[in-house]
Amino acid sequence: xxxxxxxxxxxxxxxxxxxxxxxxxxxxxxxxxxxxxxxxxxxxxxxxxxxxxxxxxxxxxxxxxxxxxxxxxxxxxxxxxxxxxxxxxxxxxxxxxxxxxxxxxxxxxxxxxxxxxxxxxxxxxxxxxxxxxxxxxxxxxxxxxxxxxxxxxxxxxxxxxxxxxxxxxxxxxxxxxxxxxxxxxxxxxxxxxxxxx
Amino acid sequence: xxxxxxxxxxxxxxxxxxxxxxxxxxxxxxxxxxxxxxxxxxxxxxxxxxxxxxxxxxxxxxxxxxxxxxxxxxxxxxxxxxxxxxxxxxxxxxxxxxxxxxxxxxxxxxxxxxxxxxxxxxxxxxxxxxxxxxxxxxxxxxxxxxxxxxxxxxxxxxxxxxxxxxxxxxxxxxxxxxxxxxxxxxxxxxxxxxxxxxxxxxxxxxxxxxxxxxxxxxxxxxxxxxxxxxxxxxxxxxxxxxxxxxxxxxxxxxxxxxxxxxxxxxxxxxxxxxxxxxxxxxxxxxxxxxxxxxxxxxxxxx
Numbered sequence: 001x002x003x004x005x006x007x008x009x010x011x012x013x014x015x016x017x018x019x020x021x022x023x024x025x026x027x028x029x030x031x032x033x034x035x036x037x038x039x040x041x042x043x044x045x046x047x048x049x050x051x052x053x054x055x056x057x058x059x060x061x062x063x064x065x066x067x068x069x070x071x072x073x074x075x076x077x078x079x080x081x082x083x084x085x086x087x088x089x090x091x092x093x094x095x096x097x098x099x100x101x102x103x104x105x106x107x108x109x110x111x112x113x114x115x116x117x118x119x120x121x122x123x124x125x126x127x128x129x130x131x132x133x134x135x136x137x138x139x140x141x142x143x144x145x146x147x148x149x150x151x152x153x154x155x156x157x158x159x160x161x162x163x164x165x166x167x168x169x170x171x172x173x174x175x176x177x178x179x180x181x182x183x184x185x186x187x188x189x190x191x192x193x194x195x196x197x
Numbered sequence: 198x199x200x201x202x203x204x205x206x207x208x209x210x211x212x213x214x215x216x217x218x219x220x221x222x223x224x225x226x227x228x229x230x231x232x233x234x235x236x237x238x239x240x241x242x243x244x245x246x247x248x249x250x251x252x253x254x255x256x257x258x259x260x261x262x263x264x265x266x267x268x269x270x271x272x273x274x275x276x277x278x279x280x281x282x283x284x285x286x287x288x289x290x291x292x293x294x295x296x297x298x299x300x301x302x303x304x305x306x307x308x309x310x311x312x313x314x315x316x317x318x319x320x321x322x323x324x325x326x327x328x329x330x331x332x333x334x335x336x337x338x339x340x341x342x343x344x345x346x347x348x349x350x351x352x353x354x355x356x357x358x359x360x361x362x363x364x365x366x367x368x369x370x371x372x373x374x375x376x377x378x379x380x381x382x383x384x385x386x387x388x389x390x391x392x393x394x395x396x397x398x399x400x401x402x403x404x405x406x407x408x409x410x411x412x413x414x415x416x417x418x419x420x421x422x423x424x425x426x427x428x429x430x431x432x433x434x435x436x437x438x439x440x441x442x443x444x445x446x447x448x449x450x451x452x453x454x455x456x457x458x459x460x461x462x463x464x465x466x467x468x469x470x471x472x473x474x475x476x477x478x479x480x481x482x483x484x485x486x487x488x489x490x491x492x493x494x495x496x497x498x499x
Binding site for chain 2: 039041043064066067068070075076077078079081083088089090091094095097098099104105107110112175
């Protein structure tokens with residue numbers, strides 16, 4: 001009799017455990033689904049820069065920048081191939097890749113930062129935004145501040161931002177002869193349109 | 198036991214679901230870029246001969262090249278610098294793969310026209326191609342007046358045709374090597390012992406010595422046979438050897454070199470090089486290339 005009872009209780013215990021297991025799996029899966037919902041993605045972002053000096057203006061644009069915002073974690077990440085920058089003068093493009101950012105050695109530049117403002121992502125409107133985090137470029141990773149404006153309208157987040165990059169800090173050398181042709185601080189401007197993942 | 202397995206499964210699921218870094222997720226989204234070998238050479242010429250490079254679409258390359266007299270001309274001729282021959286040319290990128298050009302040389306008052314097309318490009322991606330191959334074709338015309346030494350009975354006799362396959366490989370960042378099998382047909386030759394057709398093999402290369410300068414070398418070997426029986430390339434002429442440096446600054450590429458060939462078009466330097474390095478018949482010379490962009494679309498304003 002005792003043994004039967006004992007067996008029964010083991011059965012109940014097992015059932016409980018199974019339930020618990022399923023419950024936990026359910027929790028984690030829904031969390032996974034939920035975290036996907038928190039992510040907004042931009043697959044064709046634009047990044048450009050303009051170097052202005054008395055002698056020569058140099059501009060370039062990359063239209064294949066990818067970026068992601070996690071609104072729950074308040075994180076933003078950006079990634080770009082440096083060879084995707086298009087210059088008006090092809091020779092400048094070649095020099096940019098070969099001599100300045102050395103894109104064969106360091107093909108990708110990334111930024112990952114924490115968004116500093118509390119933003120109500122559910123409400124339409126335009127807000128100032130800034131993110132502090134690590135920018136990797138030319139083999140150097142540095143703490144940088146991304147500043148801009150974010151516009152939220154139904155189902156879409158538009159982020160216009162910019163960042164000042166001091167070439168020296170990323171070990172990007174400009175030969176002294178060319179200093180009059182390439183400015184030493186470059187303002188990089190970004191335009192990203194995010195949709196929910 | 199089951200508990201342990203369950204926990205492991207849960208941990209795995211959890212890692213998969215949310216332990217991921219945002220940047221890793223971007224790596225998945227970003228399209229892998231097929232990496233073509235860029236800038237195998239700095240210029241469309243290694244020294245005298247063409248390299249696999251072409252001018253980008255809607256870009257114009259204006260080139261001025263000089264070859265001075267021979268170094269062994271002595272102090273009276275200022276070691277060759279008193280005389281010079283020149284070639285000026287306009288070369289245009291029709292597409293990123295096709296370029297057309299025309300030039301004029303003071304030597305023999307020659308006009309030359311050429312087309313160059315990138316057939317394949319070296320790429321590092323999986324299943325990539327180990328070399329870049331460019332095809333080159335040219336026609337040149339000698340516009341000198343007919344003289345007792347060299348008579349032209351009609352204008353066809355003034356023409357020379359050149360076909361070349363340029364095969365190059367970039368070995369890492371610094372070293373590039375090129376093979377250039379060449380065929381040249383001259384409609385008229387100076388003596389009957391001189392074959393109309395010349396086959397040659399060019400070997401050229403560069404080593405970068407800094408980010409903006411490279412050391413270049415180039416040699417054209419005339420193959421000792423001809424389509425005409427019993428004829429060999431004229432022994433009065435020699436194979437062309439050139440050594441030099443490329444220096445680039447902004448939109449310019451300067452090429453400074455020493456060569457035994459004063460001519461700057463294929464017929465002249467491959468088939469009609471009179472000088473010999475061993476005798477000091479060496480010419481100092483330079484090419485200056487300035488590229489202009491007519492690409493309005495890529496203009497990006499502030």
